[in-house]
Amino acid sequence: MSRNLSYRHRNINGIVLLDKPHGVSSNDLLQKVKQLFRAKKAGHTGVLDQLATGMLPICLGEATKFSQHLLDADKRYSVTAKLGERTDTYDATGQVISTSPIPVVLNQAMLDQTLAQFYGKIYQVPPMFSTIKYKGRPLYEYARKGIEVPRKARPIHIYDLQLLYWDHINIELEIHCSKGTYIRTIVNDLGEFLGCGAHVTRLRRLAVAHYPTARMVTLQMLQETIDMSQEPDAPLAQLDTLLLPIDSALSYLPAIQLPPIIAARVRLGQTVIVDSCWQQGLVRMCIADTLRFFGIGEITEPGRLKPRRLIAIAEECI
DSSP, rough: OOOOOOOBOOOOEEEEEEEEEETTTTTHHHHHHHHHHSSSSEEEEOOTTTTOEEEEEEEEGGGGHHHHHTTTTTEEEEEEETTEEEEESSSSSEEEEOOOOOTTTOOHHHHHHHGGSSSSEEEEEEOOSSSSSTTEEEEEHHEEEEEOOOOOOEEEEEEEEEEEEEEEEEEEEEEEEOOOOHHHHHHHHHHHTSOOOOEEEEEEEEEEETGGGGOOOOHHHHHHHHTTSSTTTTTHHHHOOOHHHOGGTTTTTEEEEEOOOHHHHTTOOOOOEEOOOOOSSEEEETTTTTTTTEEEEEEEEEEEEEEEEOOOOGGGGG
């Protein structure tokens, strides 16, 4: 039986890499993780379809201020598709709307040639079953009523696309892509190019940005961590060890270390002078003595640092 923790919320900051299970919505998982950690604030970094599994970074506390950086990050997916059937949702959760015979001449060379059309920068029309808004309402609301609305093609980038398996009916791909890419649409478009239709039967997100798969945890692991603890306060302490630091979402940015007195001025919103070797762009700001991260700044011109996004930290840490 799971332990019933107090519902009093607390200020807890960090990122948990959840391994999303099949058939559960991203928002439901977010609420469960928030409750387990007793966090005052929580947010995920992009919705995964209910059919999908895999990496779902969840930001707690001050980490939510930087969730956009993970939303904008590259993603990696493993996807299995079935050829010969097209569905209204582009995956196995939808209704089959057409069936076509798979070309008997389809071979490895034809597949490779077709997949090559998806490499690089391409334009993709998002599916009707998506959370993109049209006139203030998500597209899926229109789709459920059988209403088709115009959607603009959006630029995406496919960095890598590997054919892992093919048995003439099922095909497995691994895709490294930019933000905003709908894997369901890639599969649907692949089926259209082949002339037989296709839909997703399995989808797993392998990675977000640089985060390692090995750091993922399941909801069951979080619950078991609580259940196995013997002391009243031990569950939360053990859960907190699973959190990644806030600035792990920003590791692609260079880090600038500021003396405590300069960091204090930046935290007041002041622009400060730094070494002229720092060129224009965003930076992670840390306090030199402790290497504690306290926000994002921007070098607006060589040698000038302006705060852009700060986190709340205790005064004794300065």
